[in-house]
């Protein structure tokens with residue numbers, strides 16, 4: 426199916442309260458434009474250099490989500506160009522995004538990435554680590570970032586019971602943070618979970634952002 430048809434299909438299938446991020450990493454700008462022309466405005470990229478090159482030439486009303494692991498030495502070039510950095514996986518990275526945003530005179534919206542999956546290799550705060558960090562309250566002094574919610578991934582498995590458990594776990598962490606006024610996070614409203622293979626389960630468990638790559642653009646060639 427053509428990209429434009431996939432975009433229209435996803436906007437019919439996914440509830441209107443859930444934002445669809447079209448994950449365009451590894452795909453050329455022409456394919457992004459096809460999706461854009463079908464009405465898609467939110468795109469996700471995971472590599473700094475690739476993102477910078479695409480952002481430069483593509484329409485300015487695209488809202489870019491950065492979803493990949495961000496090395497601290499690569500923060501500066503993306504500041505001011507993202508609508509949401511979904512993959513903040515350490516306190517150090519959050520501090521640096523704040524500092525570079527302050528220097529650039531912008532405010533960056535971010536999500537904290539939480540690791541609940543069974544694999545060890547993925548990035549993200551472990552739940553205990555996340556609460557330890559939030560309990561320190563140190564982020565309250567960061568005036569150039571806004572913590573807008575959480576991003577997470579389920580275990581990469583065909584076992585739907587496992588995937589569902591991971592999403593329930595993420596939603597539970599999200600609720601605990603959101604409903605505790607002591608954390609003082611007034612913009613904490615976004616829960617990004619679910620990809621091409623598991624977005625229905627994610628939406629059923631409370632996701633309000635889904636990140637869809639291959640089901641829109643086809644397979645990636647790395």
Ligand SMILES: *Cc1c(COP(=O)(O)O)cnc(C)c1O
Pocket residue numbers: 448450471492493620621622636637638639640
């Ligand atoms: C690549 C990627 C996706 C999209 O994956 P698909 O299975 O192609 O939909 C979603 N989220 C993150 C963080 C990714 O890196």
